[in-house]
Amino acid sequence: MTAVVDTSRSPRARLRPVPIRSVRLQDGFWEPRRQLNRTVSLREQHRMLEETGRFRNLRVAAGLERGANSGKIFNDSDVHKWMEAACWQLATDEDPLLVERVDAIVELLEQVQEPDGYLFSPFVRGLRGRRWSDGEAHELYCAGHLFQAAVAHHRVLGSERALDIARRFADLVCATFGEGRGKLDRPDGHPEVEMALVELYRETGEARYLDQAEFQIQARGYKRLGEPYAGWISADYNQDHRPVHERDRPEGHAVRDLYLMSGVADRLLEAADPELEAGALRIWESMARGQVYVTGGVGVRDVSEAFGRDYELPNETAYAETCAAVALVMWNWRLLQLTGDARYADLIETGLYNGVLSGVSLDGRAYFYANPLACDGGLKRRPWYLVACCPPNIARALASLPGYLFGSGDGVWIHQYASGEARVGEVELAVSTAYPWEGEVQVEVRSGGRFPLRLRVPGWAEGARLSVNGADASVPVEPGSYAVVERDWRAGDLVQLSLPMRVRRLASHPGLLENASRVALVRGPLVYCVEQADVGGADPRFIVLPDGAPVEPVRSDLLGGLTVLEADARLAVPDAGWDGRLYREAGAVEPEGHQPLRLTAIPYFGWANRDAGRMQVWLRSSSG
């Protein structure tokens, strides 16, 4: 089945997945983006993989071309991720060119793979001796991406070829790493292989892949506790400082930690481990309480790409890597399968509409690596990066998006709202909505029978209402939970969920001192920001939004069609009385004067799609 994560036989999954192929998106928000992903992003990325030598590295490794391996040591992973993305896209779309290119990659990988199963282009031939010698070489990280690509390939195209490659390599990994005599007892420096091994287990039924995932998880923190790392890298950077079950917060390189957490959740879906589960949930709670941007961005520190302390959420220097937002969605998706708890689906929603989507330009041709919440105009999306993890990551997130909307198991679950048709288990549904621009969601049940229909009421949707065939559903409609309607359904029954789309001003916890006396404007799942282009060139840092000022949604043609927010605000004259000083006595001079300003805010995902200019999410409010 074409499930993104196939928990259909996982003993501990509360939810069963709905195959991508069972969902036909017909909405005006996501599906155009998925098609852009297919027709522009995946094609341009393929060109970059060739131009930047990623394919050449594989051809050299296969002996098809002469030369040396070049670029970053983990460059193979970009090819694997691109292949995975293309496969998910092919679950819903006919695209012979993509099929041809995927086939060519599989053929190339077959030629690169060594007789014992090893497949990592930097360490073939003369450099064979370097195999497994360096935990930071990303061998297992690349292996994990290869496994995920092979699983997607098998699920979508039904071919065994890529899966066979993955099995051969995974068998070598199992023979190489573990507790036994002569085996390497250290985990990889960059988690990723854990979740990939669990998926490979699900796809093949080979228990040793699950055992190897278990080893990779359990080996963390035991083997190198307290051992110093090179330079500025400390043991918590790659989660090697403490075993997961002893931890109580997200730590280190964010993508590494979130991939690890995804693997942990996958592992927990297969078998109980109360200690490990308690650790994973502590880490999630701690992250949600003090380390997530309002956009769903995570990993606050640049350079080290790491999580910070509680409430360390700087706006302008926010790292919030696109890959970390994608990884956050992956992790929360697995926790949602495990628990059916709406808070995970809420965070997926926040991430998808904001922190993930800001990672790609509206034309599908350029990407952000970092996604800050304030910018002086110096950032611009780029078509590619020397470290190019983000472009194919966002491509696979968009390609697989239909797989994240519904759930099966104990009835029908609707996690995210977008127009389209779906088959969930035995049930046919049609969803009709202008979400995220409007809050009305209509679900037509097209199959009869008794089952609970579960609709997520987002945590922000205070005052949501639910009706069935025009009459109040008379069930609890609590924000942050699934409203459940269980009845004898008849084909043609209409369920209407009304989510109030009032503009909300969010404040930050007082521990987040940088955001004191500031608000973020949010409507539905969308976080808004102010760009210099929309406020007559004013510096958004000095805009003051008075507490009582009405903020109105206005449908606009801006940037291809957006609902913008408008309000009467004020602009402070920032330098009055400062004379170039950085500090002065408080109250020594009159506060800076203000002039009136008509404020227009756009959805955060749309920022930086015009000429360079300042941007700000958190606006000054008039309350102290």
Place this chain on the structure above:
Amino acid sequence: MTAVVDTSRSPRARLRPVPIRSVRLQDGFWEPRRQLNRTVSLREQHRMLEETGRFRNLRVAAGLERGANSGKIFNDSDVHKWMEAACWQLATDEDPLLVERVDAIVELLEQVQEPDGYLFSPFVRGLRGRRWSDGEAHELYCAGHLFQAAVAHHRVLGSERALDIARRFADLVCATFGEGRGKLDRPDGHPEVEMALVELYRETGEARYLDQAEFQIQARGYKRLGEPYAGWISADYNQDHRPVHERDRPEGHAVRDLYLMSGVADRLLEAADPELEAGALRIWESMARGQVYVTGGVGVRDVSEAFGRDYELPNETAYAETCAAVALVMWNWRLLQLTGDARYADLIETGLYNGVLSGVSLDGRAYFYANPLACDGGLKRRPWYLVACCPPNIARALASLPGYLFGSGDGVWIHQYASGEARVGEVELAVSTAYPWEGEVQVEVRSGGRFPLRLRVPGWAEGARLSVNGADASVPVEPGSYAVVERDWRAGDLVQLSLPMRVRRLASHPGLLENASRVALVRGPLVYCVEQADVGGADPRFIVLPDGAPVEPVRSDLLGGLTVLEADARLAVPDAGWDGRLYREAGAVEPEGHQPLRLTAIPYFGWANRDAGRMQVWLRSSSG
């Protein structure tokens, strides 16, 4: 002469230095710290140099011991900096043990030095081929520190031995680097040698050393423009992205940039270069306007140890390396010699009393590398570091401190106030004050004659008064300038400067959004902070200091004797209504309740000298 920077013959110096030996500190603030530096810090550091293999590296390089070079590649520099510190300390103190240890180092360095003058322990013998092959190897950085140590040794002890070592090495550097055929035309990755070469020129009269400094400065930015660096290191990291005269802001690794700026200032003291000078002053202005903490700390970013954007001054993650504060003092000292402008002396004062002094514990045994302005209790000073630049840097700053107080040239300049006696040019003076605790400064002129006496009126000292023999001096006493009294002095004349020591609440420029609605308490040159230990265990992040609340200085025995600040404040109950959420609707619930709290603030330099606890410099104020 025992000048820290000998500008006594520099053509463009407005000020002439006063030798350390001409100043006899007798105050209760600095001199006890200098003695602790001599009796504890320098001795403990010497022990660490031995225990951590720094001396062993030199013995191995000299062939006196077998083994391999170990530790960081720049570890020689710690030995050189320790030697420099010890020499400055010996300018005022008898200390046979220090003399013996300095002699031993000089003898060892003689044995390490190769016949052609090269002296860098990692690249001797078998590794000779690596000489000068890597700009990041810190060879010239270490050379610079060696030259500075040798200059201090010559000035203080009068011996030629270390100076001869330096000359031989400097001659090799001159023969190796430059524009000529067969020479290396790239500068070193870590600036430092520039200022050292200028000082070596001053000490020896060899013009080629000045020329080499000029080359090292001018080579910056030309040779590797646009060239990418390894990993996260970009060309601006080590100031190789643009020539100094084209720059307009501080950039990259802060210590590197400030050492470079010190070298540029030294170079400008020797010969005019209007373009270079304009660039240097632009960089200074930009830094002062947007990149200096209120403590005088600089270099805001951790990991990259770099300057940030304008107004990027995060409190809790502040890097503000101790070495950068020392380097800031060094740079501003040179600019002060060049211009006589009080703003440089003001910044030296801020740095010394706050950002530099916080780098060492009150017992002289432990050091901070980073000096943040807020802390969750997780930071502790350590006796040593793997990268140990800070301990000997603070030791040389304290040892040489008497050299930073006075100036000669066009009269007598008093830059910093501390009790003691000095001979400035032909003039004998005695200063008597309880500064920084009290603002009364009495200067007794002990020599007759006509000359201008210049006393710095700190930029913060609004309302300062000046009298001569009890009568108003009738001269301008403007904050941020030198008050000048020129008269026919008679021995015994008494000049009294009264600096108002009212507690000031500082606000930050509105561009520094993190500090909106917050104040820092400052009294005289001292920045204050609140530690959990002094507020009954309350979290200082949630203390609110009402705008009108009086803040009183109180003399206390705390931490060996400090003037603390006390006020009636409030403590917000931070989590009321948040239920573990990070964001919520503004105004959705009542603001958190407050309870009364008696606030005690201590000088920032004294923080983290007790059990671990939270610390905060910028406090919430009641104004929005």
